[in-house]
Amino acid sequence: MTRSHILFLNVSGIAVSLVLWEIAGRIVGPSLLAAPSVVIGTFLDLLFQGDMLRELFGSLRQMLVGFGLACIIGMPLGALMGRIRLVDALFHPWVSMVVVTSVAALAPLFILIFGTGFEFRVAIVFVASFGYIVLTAFHGARGIDPKIVDVARSFAVGPFESYRQVILPALFPYLITGARLGLIHAIRAMVMAEMFVLVGYGGLIFQSGQELSTAPLISYLVSLMAVSILANSVLGWTGRRLAPWYDSKMSR
């Protein structure tokens, strides 16, 4: 299939969905489902009013703190787990536990511990993204071909140099993938936490559900979608830019 053919299918798929949405919206009315033609006006209004973007970026800033902490702690931990059996044995059961635990169930508990402010949101985002970042780094580190490590050793490369020259480049695609996966869960957790305590962007979403039209609600969801897709492609682009071997490793 050629590129233009694929592009045509992409565009027509989106167009068909929009038409179906428009028809459905016209039938049930904006109080149940606002049609795209209605949403676009509301969306532009909210965009120029400024509240929507301000709340969104405020929430994202807080999210980045939790997500950043999860990366700083999770990536080295995952890499160590993949290379050293003892570290793996010590941490793996608890990391699996964190991954399967639903962050929503932790929300009431975290409110008790941290209150409903900044720390609460950071903690929820951290817990939600941490496990995925660790496990992806773990699989990357464990899957490193022993041959390339042996080659480095045969050439008497020291442990620090072999880490920098061999392990890290081999690990890098997995770290980026882990960050992309973690980011998805971080955004999910951010919205969940904010909807729970009715602050920030999540609070905005929850409260817009009480309005007469669903157009503002859909507008908020569309902005969230745009940010999420943008962040994901920025990370993917960074991966390809910093490590040209990223795609060959991750294309499948």
Place this chain on the structure above:
Amino acid sequence: MNGGSSGAVAIAAPRKSGIDVLQRMTRKILPYAGSVILGLLLWQFAASFLPGVVFASPARVFEHLVGAFASGELPIRFAHSVQHMILGMLLALLVGIPVGMIMGRSETAFHMLNPVVTAIFSIPSVAFVPFLIIWFGIFFEARVALVFVMAVFDIIITVTAGARNIEPRIIQAAKSFGASRRLTFTRVLLPASLPFLMTALRIGAIRSVNGMITAELFFAAVNLGEYMEDASAAFDSAAMLSVVFCLALFGLLIQELIKYAETRLLPWHVRD
């Protein structure tokens, strides 16, 4: 069995498997147990520094669990919660698997649907809660709907990726040997799909457990959600941790069960 040589094998075999069991014990179970015990000790240690209302010690959580299980309250609530989880998950599988298979096997369908699925998937499922309230209210239907929304996209994406990666050679081989479309589907495509269908089931199940408790906290607080809200109102962190612990255990249990089923049903499929 009667011959001398096979007798030697018969004697040697149990000894070998005995060593295997012992090795598996020391390699797998001991570190696991050690990690759990060490973690619990650390937790007990940390809890002794924090006020009990905020962060209960494992001993107190255990005490609470014994009480809640003895009175039957927690198991009954769990049984009620599982109902909407199962229904939502079944619906998600019913929709997600066919859609994923079509997207995975047809290039046209993939390129048409992929942007739409990616777009909706990138919206956090909880953000649909206001919508679900408008459409389904705040009771059983809404809970089923949230579980469905939370699980279905993960299932579609997993199945699509799996179906796209089916080795084309095995289908070509079937075609070369003159297999009909139906035969190719039942004898080649379906067995080749089972591994990623199991993966989709596993991911879907974990998302469903997640959706189950999220629904009960965000819609009308019932079952486990009510239990947590009551505990939160009473500053009872032991009760909250008990629920979190049970949910995590429940999730792990489902995951391990599906993994076990996978190794029994699909012995040819080697997992890493």
